[in-house]
Amino acid sequence: MTVDEQAWGRVLVLHARIEQELAKALQRRHGLGLSEYRALGKLVAGPRGGLRMQELADAIGLNQSSVSRMCARLEDAGLTLRDLCEDDRRGVYSVITDAGRKRYSETEPTYCAVLRTALDKAASDPELAPAVSAVRGA
Numbered sequence: 573m574t575v576d577e578q579a580w581g582r583v584l585v586l587h588a589r590i591e592q593e594l595a596k597a598l599q600r601r602h603g604l605g606l607s608e609y610r611a612l613g614k615l616v617a618g619p620r621g622g623l624r625m626q627e628l629a630d631a632i633g634l635n636q637s638s639v640s641r642m643c644a645r646l647e648d649a650g651l652t653l654r655d656l657c658e659d660d661r662r663g664v665y666s667v668i669t670d671a672g673r674k675r676y677s678e679t680e681p682t683y684c685a686v687l688r689t690a691l692d693k694a695a696s697d698p699e700l701a702p703a704v705s706a707v708r709g710a
Contacts, residue, residue: 582703586694593690594683602679607632607642609683612651612676615668622655622667639666651675 573581595606604612614631615621623631629639643666646652651672657663668676695704 579702582700583706586700586703586707589694589700590687590690594686597682597686598679601682602675604675604679605642607634607638608646608651609676609679611639611642611646611666612668612672613680615652615666616673616676618668620667621673622665624657625664625666628666646672 591606598604598606598609602609610632611628614628615623618627625639625643626636628643629636632639634642643652643654646666647654649671650669652666652668655665655667657665691704691708694700
């Protein structure tokens, strides 16, 4: 195995561990999935609180079909709504609601704390410490 393959393997293990910790904490404490949390974060930061569905898909690394289903769940929960693009009626935006902004702001401290703790824990593992250093140094 090459040095690059070994390094990439450590990054993948680190990623999997962190994602698992984040997903469990967000679901348990806030009833929100990790992709849903990330979508709300992108919408909060987006122009006028919204993004085209394809832009949102690209921003969180999901395909458009998965984002469409996720946005339907967020809409059902009152956290987002769909809006047609004024310039192109075929374009659909996902727009965050006030309830979505509130939910994101309530959830963000949990995300940050769990991320920090999970990275600290991984940094104590000699196999993962270089990957954690690379992430934190980036």
